[in-house]
Amino acid sequence: MKIVVCIKEVPATTKVKINPETNTLMREGVESIINPYDVYALEEGVCVKERLGGGSVVALSMGPPQVERSLKEAISLGADEAILLSDRAFAGSDTLATSYTLAMALDKIGDVGLVICGKQAIDGDTAQVGPEMSEKLDIPFVACVRKILEITEEKAIVERMTDDGYDVIELPLPAVITVVKDINTPRIAGLKGKMRAKKARITVWTATDINADEERIGLTGSTTKVTKVFAPQPRGLGMMLEGSPEEIIDSLYDHLKSGHVI
Amino acid sequence: MDYFLTEEQQMIRDTAREIAEKKIVPARAEMDAKGIFPTEILKVCAESDLFGLYIPEEYGGFGGGIFENVIAIEELSKACIGVSVSFAGSGLGAYPILISGSEEQKKKFLPQIASGEQIAAFGLTEANAGSDAGGTQTTAKLDGNEYVLNGTKQWITNGGEAGIYTVIAMTNKARGSRGASAFIVEKGTPGFSFGKKEDKMGIRASATRELIFEDCRIPKENLIGKEGMGFLVAMKTLDKSRPGIAAQGVGLAQGALDESVKYARKRVQFGKPVIAFQAVQHMLADMAVQTEAARALTYAVSKFIDSAPKDISKASAFSKLYSSDVAMKVTVDAVQVFGGYGYMKEYPVEKMMRDAKILQIYEGTNQIQRNVIGQALIKEYAKRGK
Numbered sequence: 260m261k262i263v264v265c266i267k268e269v270p271a272t273t274k275v276k277i278n279p280e281t282n283t284l285m286r287e288g289v290e291s292i293i294n295p296y297d298v299y300a301l302e303e304g305v306c307v308k309e310r311l312g313g314g315s316v317v318a319l320s321m322g323p324p325q326v327e328r329s330l331k332e333a334i335s336l337g338a339d340e341a342i343l344l345s346d347r348a349f350a351g352s353d354t355l356a357t358s359y360t361l362a363m364a365l366d367k368i369g370d371v372g373l374v375i376c377g378k379q380a381i382d383g384d385t386a387q388v389g390p391e392m393s394e395k396l397d398i399p400f401v402a403c404v405r406k407i408l409e410i411t412e413e414k415a416i417v418e419r420m421t422d423d424g425y426d427v428i429e430l431p432l433p434a435v436i437t438v439v440k441d442i443n444t445p446r447i448a449g450l451k452g453k454m455r456a457k458k459a460r461i462t463v464w465t466a467t468d469i470n471a472d473e474e475r476i477g478l479t480g481s482t483t484k485v486t487k488v489f490a491p492q493p494r495g496l497g498m499m500l501e502g503s504p505e506e507i508i509d510s511l512y513d514h515l516k517s518g519h520v521i
Numbered sequence: 522m523d524y525f526l527t528e529e530q531q532m533i534r535d536t537a538r539e540i541a542e543k544k545i546v547p548a549r550a551e552m553d554a555k556g557i558f559p560t561e562i563l564k565v566c567a568e569s570d571l572f573g574l575y576i577p578e579e580y581g582g583f584g585g586g587i588f589e590n591v592i593a594i595e596e597l598s599k600a601c602i603g604v605s606v607s608f609a610g611s612g613l614g615a616y617p618i619l620i621s622g623s624e625e626q627k628k629k630f631l632p633q634i635a636s637g638e639q640i641a642a643f644g645l646t647e648a649n650a651g652s653d654a655g656g657t658q659t660t661a662k663l664d665g666n667e668y669v670l671n672g673t674k675q676w677i678t679n680g681g682e683a684g685i686y687t688v689i690a691m692t693n694k695a696r697g698s699r700g701a702s703a704f705i706v707e708k709g710t711p712g713f714s715f716g717k718k719e720d721k722m723g724i725r726a727s728a729t730r731e732l733i734f735e736d737c738r739i740p741k742e743n744l745i746g747k748e749g750m751g752f753l754v755a756m757k758t759l760d761k762s763r764p765g766i767a768a769q770g771v772g773l774a775q776g777a778l779d780e781s782v783k784y785a786r787k788r789v790q791f792g793k794p795v796i797a798f799q800a801v802q803h804m805l806a807d808m809a810v811q812t813e814a815a816r817a818l819t820y821a822v823s824k825f826i827d828s829a830p831k832d833i834s835k836a837s838a839f840s841k842l843y844s845s846d847v848a849m850k851v852t853v854d855a856v857q858v859f860g861g862y863g864y865m866k867e868y869p870v871e872k873m874m875r876d877a878k879i880l881q882i883y884e885g886t887n888q889i890q891r892n893v894i895g896q897a898l899i900k901e902y903a904k905r906g907k
């Protein structure tokens with residue numbers, strides 16, 4: 260079976276500027292990296308392939324042509340092949356359009372047993388693409404997987420991280436999962452992988468190649484619009500009250516009173 | 522400085538650097554304190570295809586030369602030369618096979634070493650045979666289809682950890698230096714055991730142990746080359762491996778310089794960072810120049826050796842002698858830049874200074890390197906007839 264790992268290229272820093280007019284990210288001049296969570300997703304994909312003793316790992320990304328570099332890195336880290344969805348028509352996609360586009364590509368890839376995404380992208384941060392994609396494909400979804408306990412061609416048993424522990428979930432395949440960083444330690448790309456990546460050709464698919472409905476992709480297919488992006492007002496400094504408990508209570512009362520809170 | 526590395530050489534550098542930064546730096550202090558052998562880190566080096574850089578592709582290697590190996594050793598050494606000697610020690614053990622081994626021996630042993638599945642070690646030194654290998658007392662006697670080894674090798678890097686050992690033993694004591702032979706001994710061979718692990722001043726992550734042979738029988742096929750070629754094989758091996766020690770020196774010096782500049786920019790005395798004092802700047806400047814000069818020499822020597830010239834002893838000694846002296850000096854100065862903090866184990870430079878000393882001792886002391894260079898000069902100038 261094929262294991263598809265969805266990879267998003269993101270700016271290397273968290274201090275990205277936002278274009279005040281279009282409210283979109285200003286990526287120019289910022290070094291790009293594979294979304295850190297996706298590196299764990301990729302490692303897990305390669306591990307699953309090794310555990311199953313067969314199959315192939317496909318790295319899939321939607322983005323501009325320069326994302327080829329990140330996909331080559333994915334090959335150096337163990338992906339067997341990489342597909343880039345690149346078309347001017349994809350520009351401006353929100354999570355709805357992104358997940359539709361990725362789902363159409365998964366359809367075209369075919370024989371997909373497992374789709375692995377990162378928990379979230381460190382720039383967009385919505386954590387929506389994985390689950391939305393599974394809706395479109397009408398297959399099971401588990402978020403925040405921290406361990407794959409068992410996996411066969413038919414089903415997987417996984418641990419889903421929760422705030423105060425974890426759930427054990429069995430799910431039939433094909434399915435979509437997103438992973439957290441606890442799941443593994445990504446390998447360091449070796450020389451053979453790097454040499455392979457150097458020679459590798461990245462498949463590029465356009466909207467036509469994946470039979471995408473032009474109403475559902477890019478800006479046209481995006482139903483969310485960001486109306487305003489702003490930095491929250493910094494809150495004033497806190498105040499430490501000192502003294503005995505009685506003194507503190509008195510002082511607190513005075514402050515609340517003079518501030519017209521009570 | 523840019524040495525115009527090829528794309529492949531840059532890949533090697535980047536891979537080794539990533540291992541150094543992600544795996545070695547976080548672990549080095551504990552490995553040093555407790556003398557822990559870097560098994561896991563060497564496994565990462567193996568998975569990253571670094572063990573076979575100098576081994577031809579037909580034997581599972583990368584097909585590079587001494588220079589490719591030097592690039593990797595330098596990067597690992599920036600973080601810890603206890604780790605890098607364990608890595609480089611495998612090459613030291615492999616060279617005798619690569620240089621003088623039979624096709625069968627190469628096919629059998631080199632792929633295991635290239636993949637890192639097995640690491641190798643080289644056993645020459647004994648209690649009474651240090652600089653003077655002529656004092657070797659370990660013997661190998663042919664008995665039917667087997668050689669029987671008896672004796673003890675001392676201070677062998679990767680002892681106990683390696684799976685494949687190349688060992689020098691006397692097959693004919695009467696013939697003196699022409700009576701030594703080189704053998705391959707596999708771990709687990711009956712009669713082959715290890716002495717205690719040495720408690721060392723530095724490179725404490727590396728394993729240094731005795732190899733003990735008590736009526737250890739090995740197949741006749743494990744003789745490398747011919748009987749009597751042992752010292753020749755050993756000398757050729759050391760000529761090829763010494764640039765690796767030089768690379769350890771370059772990496773170590775660079776690591777110490779990096780730490781020193783970083784610290785000097787942060788440490789404030791008399792109202793300013795200590796790097797603002799010219800006396801400190803001058804120390805750093807000397808450290809930087811010496812490190813770069815050592816690197817330039819080591820790279821030049823490695824490329825020269827890779828061009829397969831006839832005589833490489835002098836050039837090889839140049840690189841080892843100079844870079845190890847630089848590493849010693851630069852690490853001593855690094856501690857000075859740090860002041861009292863440099864003397865404390867919280868900072869890495871005291872370890873670097875302890876580690877550096879070995880580079881002036883092993884694979885031929887620096888006195889012996891000067892002897893080699895001196896002898897070469899005598900020969901060279903005699904040839905010129907003046």
Ligand SMILES: Cc1cc2nc3c(=O)[nH]c(=O)nc-3n(C[C@@H](O)[C@H](O)[C@H](O)COP(=O)(O)OP(=O)(O)OC[C@H]3O[C@@H](n4cnc5c(N)ncnc54)[C@H](O)[C@@H]3O)c2cc1C
Nearest residue numbers: 265266321353354376377379380383384385386387388483
């Ligand atoms: C300033 C700003 C403005 C934005 N403007 C809009 C907007 O106008 N409208 C809107 O709806 N959204 C907008 N977004 C979000 C949008 O562009 C998302 O970045 C994008 O759709 C993916 O969602 P995400 O980054 O939240 O990914 P997540 O859902 O957090 O990503 C989860 C996982 O999905 C996979 N994945 C995500 N994207 C891709 C991809 N392109 N290729 C392959 N795999 C992928 C990866 O495995 C990733 O780890 C904006 C974001 C920011 C920060």
Ligand SMILES: Cc1cc2nc3c(=O)[nH]c(=O)nc-3n(C[C@H](O)[C@H](O)[C@H](O)COP(=O)(O)OP(=O)(O)OC[C@H]3O[C@@H](n4cnc5c(N)ncnc54)[C@H](O)[C@@H]3O)c2cc1C
Nearest residue numbers: 643644645646651652676677678729882883884885886888
């Ligand atoms: C940590 C460590 C790891 C080692 N790993 C290995 C290994 O993997 N394999 C291996 O075979 N060996 C190994 N050795 C041994 C190492 O190569 C020897 O220690 C080295 O060759 C010097 O020998 P020695 O210690 O007996 O010193 P000696 O030969 O006793 O020298 C003592 C002093 O006399 C000087 N001296 C000796 N002869 C002369 C001369 N002719 N002219 C001028 N000065 C001279 C020396 O320079 C030195 O200063 C290792 C040693 C150490 C400490």
